[in-house]
Amino acid sequence: xxxxxxxxxxxxxxxxxxxxxxxxxxxxxxxxxxxxxxxxxxxxxxxxxxxxxxxxxxxxxxxxxxxxxxxxxxxxxxxxxxxxxxxxxxxxxxxxxxxxxxxxxxxxxxxxxxxxxxxxxxxxxxxxxxxxxxxxxxxxxxxxxxxxxxxxxxxxxxxxxxxxxxxxxxxxxxxxxxxxxxxxxxxxxxxxxxxxxxxxxxxxxxxxxxxxxxxxxxxxxxxxxxxxxxxxxxxxxxxxxxxxxxxxxxxxxxxxxxxxxxxxxxxxxxxxxxxxxxxxxxxxxxxxxxxxxxxxxxxxxxxxxxxxxxxxxxxxxxxxxxxxxxxxxxxxxxxxxxxxxxxxxxxxxxxxxxxxxxxxxxxxxxxxxxxxxxxxxxxxxxxxxxxxxxxxxxxxxxxxxxxxxx
Amino acid sequence: xxxxxxxxxxxxxxxxxxxxxxxxxxxxxxxxxxxxxxxxxxxxxxxxxxxxxxxxxxxxxxxxxxxxxxxxxxxxxxxxxxxxxxxxxxxxxxxxxxxxxxxxxxxxxxxxxxxxxxxxxxxxxxxxxxxxxxxxxxxxxxxxxxxxxxxxxxxxxxxxxxxxxxxxxxxxxxxxxxxxxxxxxxxxxxxxxxxxxxxxxxxxxxxxxxxxxxxxxxxxxxxxxxxxxxxxxxxxxxxxxxxxxxxxxxxxxxxxxxxxxxxxxxxxxxxxxxxxxxxxxxxxxxxxxxxxxxxxxxxxxxxxxxxxxxxxxxxxxxxxxxxxxxxxxxxxxxxxxxxxxxxxxxxxxxxxxxxxxxxxxxxxxxxxxxxxxxxxxxxxxxxxxxxxxxxxxxxxxxxxxxxxxxxxxxxxxxxxxxxxxxxxxxxxxxxxxxxxxxxxxxxxxxxxxxxxxxxxxxxxxxxxxxxxxxxxxxxxxxxxxxxxxxxxxxxxxxxxxxxxxxxxxxxxxxxxxxxxxxxxxxx
Numbered sequence: 001x002x003x004x005x006x007x008x009x010x011x012x013x014x015x016x017x018x019x020x021x022x023x024x025x026x027x028x029x030x031x032x033x034x035x036x037x038x039x040x041x042x043x044x045x046x047x048x049x050x051x052x053x054x055x056x057x058x059x060x061x062x063x064x065x066x067x068x069x070x071x072x073x074x075x076x077x078x079x080x081x082x083x084x085x086x087x088x089x090x091x092x093x094x095x096x097x098x099x100x101x102x103x104x105x106x107x108x109x110x111x112x113x114x115x116x117x118x119x120x121x122x123x124x125x126x127x128x129x130x131x132x133x134x135x136x137x138x139x140x141x142x143x144x145x146x147x148x149x150x151x152x153x154x155x156x157x158x159x160x161x162x163x164x165x166x167x168x169x170x171x172x173x174x175x176x177x178x179x180x181x182x183x184x185x186x187x188x189x190x191x192x193x194x195x196x197x198x199x200x201x202x203x204x205x206x207x208x209x210x211x212x213x214x215x216x217x218x219x220x221x222x223x224x225x226x227x228x229x230x231x232x233x234x235x236x237x238x239x240x241x242x243x244x245x246x247x248x249x250x251x252x253x254x255x256x257x258x259x260x261x262x263x264x265x266x267x268x269x270x271x272x273x274x275x276x277x278x279x280x281x282x283x284x285x286x287x288x289x290x291x292x293x294x295x296x297x298x299x300x301x302x303x304x305x306x307x308x309x310x311x312x313x314x315x316x317x318x319x320x321x322x323x324x325x326x327x328x329x330x331x332x333x334x335x336x337x338x339x340x341x342x343x344x345x346x347x348x349x350x351x352x353x354x355x356x357x358x359x360x361x362x363x364x365x366x367x368x369x370x371x372x373x374x375x376x377x378x379x380x381x382x383x384x385x386x387x388x389x390x391x392x393x394x395x396x397x398x399x400x401x402x403x404x405x406x
Numbered sequence: 407x408x409x410x411x412x413x414x415x416x417x418x419x420x421x422x423x424x425x426x427x428x429x430x431x432x433x434x435x436x437x438x439x440x441x442x443x444x445x446x447x448x449x450x451x452x453x454x455x456x457x458x459x460x461x462x463x464x465x466x467x468x469x470x471x472x473x474x475x476x477x478x479x480x481x482x483x484x485x486x487x488x489x490x491x492x493x494x495x496x497x498x499x500x501x502x503x504x505x506x507x508x509x510x511x512x513x514x515x516x517x518x519x520x521x522x523x524x525x526x527x528x529x530x531x532x533x534x535x536x537x538x539x540x541x542x543x544x545x546x547x548x549x550x551x552x553x554x555x556x557x558x559x560x561x562x563x564x565x566x567x568x569x570x571x572x573x574x575x576x577x578x579x580x581x582x583x584x585x586x587x588x589x590x591x592x593x594x595x596x597x598x599x600x601x602x603x604x605x606x607x608x609x610x611x612x613x614x615x616x617x618x619x620x621x622x623x624x625x626x627x628x629x630x631x632x633x634x635x636x637x638x639x640x641x642x643x644x645x646x647x648x649x650x651x652x653x654x655x656x657x658x659x660x661x662x663x664x665x666x667x668x669x670x671x672x673x674x675x676x677x678x679x680x681x682x683x684x685x686x687x688x689x690x691x692x693x694x695x696x697x698x699x700x701x702x703x704x705x706x707x708x709x710x711x712x713x714x715x716x717x718x719x720x721x722x723x724x725x726x727x728x729x730x731x732x733x734x735x736x737x738x739x740x741x742x743x744x745x746x747x748x749x750x751x752x753x754x755x756x757x758x759x760x761x762x763x764x765x766x767x768x769x770x771x772x773x774x775x776x777x778x779x780x781x782x783x784x785x786x787x788x789x790x791x792x793x794x795x796x797x798x799x800x801x802x803x804x805x806x807x808x809x810x811x812x813x814x815x816x817x818x819x820x821x822x823x824x825x826x827x828x829x830x831x832x833x834x835x836x837x838x839x840x841x842x843x844x845x846x847x848x849x850x851x852x853x854x855x856x857x858x859x860x861x862x863x864x865x866x867x868x869x870x871x872x873x874x875x876x877x878x879x880x881x882x883x884x885x886x887x888x889x890x891x892x893x894x895x896x897x898x899x900x901x902x903x904x905x906x907x908x909x910x911x912x913x914x915x916x917x918x919x920x921x922x923x924x925x926x927x928x929x
Contacts, residue, residue: 216766223761230754237747244740251733258725263893270900277907370767374928377773381922385915392911399904402897 031055034152034167036145037065041137045069046098048144052167059168066170070097073144075173076151079162087312087350088357089157090365092150093301095143103133121250128246128282135286139294146298197311207355213362214310221303228296235289242281249274266402273398277391284387291380299369306365313358316351323347552578552657554672556650559642561629562593568630569593572646574653576672582664583673594619594626596677597649603667604656609812610819611873612880614888615662616655617808619648647797651805658891700818709821713878719885720817727810734803741795748788755781769928776924780917787913794906802899806892813888820877827870834863 031054038049051065077094080086107129114122151157166173249271256267323344330340558573575589601618608615625641657663671677711717755778762774841856 216764219764220761223757223764227754227757227761230750230757234747234750234754237743237750240743241740241747244736244743247736248733248740251729251736255726255729255733258729261889261893263896266897266900270904273904366767370770370928373770373773374925377777377925377928378922381918381925384918385922388911388914388918392908392915395904395908395911399901399908402901402904 032152032158034145034148036141036148039137039141041098041100044100046137046140048141050148050167058164064168064170066167068166068173070095070144072166072173073147076162076166077147080151080157080160081308083160086157086160087316088309088354088361089154090302090305090309090361092147092154092157093298093305095140095147098137098140100133100136103129103136107133118250118254120253121247124246124250128243131282139290143298193311196315209359210310210313210355217303217307217310221300221307224296224300224303228293228300231288231293231296235285235293238285238288239282242278242285245274245278245281249278269398269401273394276394280387280391280394284384287380287383287387291376291383295372295376299372302365302369306362309358309361313351313354316347316354320344320347320351552576552580552663554650554653554657556646556653559646566630569595570626570629570642570645572649574672582669585673588673590672590675590677592671592677594621594645594649595679596671597652599677600656600667600671601652604662604665607665607667608661609815610822610877612816612820612877612884613659613661614809614812614816614884616652616659617812618652619645620808644797644801647801648805651801655805655809659887709824715882716817716820716878720814723810723813723817727807727814730803730807730810734800734807737795737800737803741792741800744788744792744795748785748792751781751785751788755779755785767928773924773928776921780921783917784914787910787917791906791910794903798899798903798906802895806895809888809892813885816881816884820874820881823870823874823877827867827874830863830866830870834860834867837863 033053035051036048037051040047040049046069048068048070049065050068051063052059053063055062074094077091080091107126110122110125110129117125151160151163157163252267252271252274256264256271258264259267323340323346327337327340327344330337553576555575555577556572557575559570561568562571563569571591571593573589574592575587576583577587579586598618598621601615605615622641622645625638625645628638629642656668662668758774758781759778762771762778765771765774837856837859841853841860844853844856
């Protein structure tokens with residue numbers, strides 16, 4: 001078990017298996033299976049290889065791959081959001097932008113400071129930073145993959161045309177990132193939306209189910225945000241402490257090699273211990289990050305998507321009520337009645353459609369959430385136990401040797 | 407009984423006057439071979455303790471026993487046996503084995519001095535030293551018994567004149583103390599006063615006097631002003647622990663233990679206030695000026711190092727100093743991060759509890775609350791670990807950084823001593839030249855004066871040489887003792903520290919094992 005902890009590949013494979021289904025309970029469906037089989041990091045871009053296996057007749061082949069970049073994922077997500085037909089569904093949250101800046105900066109600083117530290121220290125730190133970079137890379141791959149899998153698993157969204165184009169069209173989609181003007185437009189749109197949201201939420205809902213969901217989601221979203229931030233900070237402190245072990249190990253090693261008394265063996269052994277224990281502590285921190293922080297972050301985004309759904313429903317309800325009022329007015333004035341009737345019917349249909357699917361979506365959301373939390377909490381506890389036991393054994397072995405020597 | 411056999415004459419006949427020590431020392435200059443390889447006499451005393459190390463936690467075998475102070479008790483195989491030794495022999499031979507009482511360490515922090523009766527000095531056959539060490543030690547184990555505790559800090563007075571008084575408790579079976587258990591109240595400046603007295607007596611002849619804890623104006627001001635927050639309680643605790651370690655190190659030193667000032671400090675209920683320790687007093691300023699002057703002098707003294715041992719050792723200590731400082735910085739960072747981790751874990755625990763509250767799935771809600779509880783317990787664990795990190799590891803390192811500064815100081819004193827000797831030789835030369843001139847000029851009265859001066863300076867040169875050799879010898883012994891101490895100290899403390907890490911992991915396992923079924927129970 002101990003050796004496994006030291007192996008780079010072992011660490012990777014653990015993540016590989018875990019990441020895909022961390023936060024989402026997905027059924028593999030023979031009809032449509034999507035995954036990201038490969039990814040390449042190029043200076044400031046990440047290229048994902050999206051691999052699809054499908055028995056659906058819509059596709060020309062049964063298995064194919066394309067290369068996509070982050071902006072294209074966002075384009076796909078936005079196209080869902082803007083599509084009126086999907087107003088009644090929780091749109092799977094878009095994956096966050098790959099952010100290697102911090103890691104890259106650290107690697108650069110390390111390169112600059114190469115002269116000031118010993119060769120061992122430099123190699124150690126380089127390995128550390130490379131592992132960090134790799135971890136971030138794997139995470140971003142996983143998050144993009146989860147997005148696609150969610151879409152593929154959704155009975156309605158999976159049939160979306162844009163989605164098929166995304167999966168199949170093997171040339172560049174020519175989706176450029178939003179330029180400044182568009183970003184500004186988006187910003188204003190969001191402001192309007194949140195203002196509207198406030199107005200709309202004032203409308204009391206007839207339906208108990210939705211009323212309950214609304215209050216629940218609001219509170220839940222805020223608390224998940226808080227928990228996610230705190231969990232992040234906790235994991236980072238853990239990592240800093242682990243890094244300190246690294247430096248302590250190096251110092252002890254230096255002491256051990258330079259000391260003339262018989263304590264040098266002692267120091268060397270303790271230095272070795274710190275090195276090994278540090279690997280475990282780093283892994284604890286990484287696992288906490290994965291199982292706890294990432295989970296919370298994901299549900300932060302999902303709960304936001306659920307809130308968005310409720311907003312759309314309330315919006316349509318308000319529209320419906322307004323249409324009703326307009327109809328009454330038209331009937332009273334006996335003017336444009338047909339027009340008012342049609343518009344009212346449309347609003348009514350829209351509202352009912354949304355309400356129906358929203359209910360199911362929210363129920364599904366709860367099921368998914370509970371399952372994801374359960375899976376992750378269980379895995380978290382198991383991993384913490386595994387690492388604590390590993391740590392304990394290391395320490396006890398070391399103590400046995402040290403006590404035997406003295 | 408150890409106490410009975412404690413030779414009172416030791417105290418009487420050997421006051422800790424420096425001159426007497428020196429004389430006693432001289433009797434054995436021939437027998438004291440260059441003991442570079444085997445460290446000073448205390449070593450053998452420590453060996454049986456190391457054998458017994460299994461049965462007590464981190465025994466602190468005292469090397470203090472066998473000290474040059476008691477050189478008169480050594481039944482040397484040489485003719486220069488001290489007059490006293492025949493008296494001692496019957497006492498010495500009856501001690502079959504060291505009665506080692508394992509002292510239970512009361513705190514993780516304080517290294518405890520293992521009790522050994524001080525009475526039976528070691529019949530130390532120096533000439534067959536290496537071979538006989540173990541055997542002789544077992545046969546004549548000197549047992550040293552004194553335990554010091556510093557506790558119960560309490561604030562006395564108000565406002566800026568307030569100070570913290572600490573209770574210093576001594577438990578001992580040494581008969582040089584009037585009682586076997588007693589305690590006194592001391593304040594911080596008393597400790598500093600003690601150190602300055604000991605330093606002025608012993609440092610310049612080569613003894614490594616343990617340095618006192620550092621002053622802290624900021625820390626003390628907070629306490630004086632009466633801020634009852636955690637940082638001032640931490641400060642007081644840090645100081646208390648440091649004072650305890652300081653006293654323990656001091657009494658472990660066999661020469662210093664004999665000092666009447668130390669005894670007075672431990673015993674007498676009233677102590678004259680040591681005002682010279684204030685930073686801004688006249689004495690304080692004088693100290694600062696002297697320090698500066700010393701630093702300049704050090705740069706100008708070019709010593710002809712005839713003994714490679716000293717050069718080597720100085721270099722070693724320089725390296726050690728650097729390494730320890732580096733390690734200390736890393737450990738301090740660890741303490742800081744661990745405290746941060748504890749705080750962040752606590753914050754997360756609260757947040758998770760809130761999340762659990764708002765979660766409407768009952769089983770998940772319960773699991774989240776459980777998670778919050780686990781994290782809260784873990785935060786406590788981290789805090790305790792941070793304390794251990796600090797009080798065991800970090801403070802050990804900072805103590806040794808200061809001790810090494812004291813060691814370096816002792817080496818510097820040796821240089822000064824050499825300088826003095828050199829100067830005396832130069833002056834003697836000048837006086838001889840002057841005499842020769844007088845001889846030529848034929849001025850009888852001046853000649854007589856010149857001859858007197860020559861005699862005077864010849865004596866000074868001799869004295870200078872003796873002093874220099876004395877200090878060199880003392881330093882060698884002290885360094886040997888110090889190295890032994892250091893090795894033991896580090897080993898003990900680091901093992902204790904690792905044990906604290908073990909405990910933390912065991913607790914972690916307990917907590918997570920309790921949580922796991924809760925998580926699995928989410929339906």
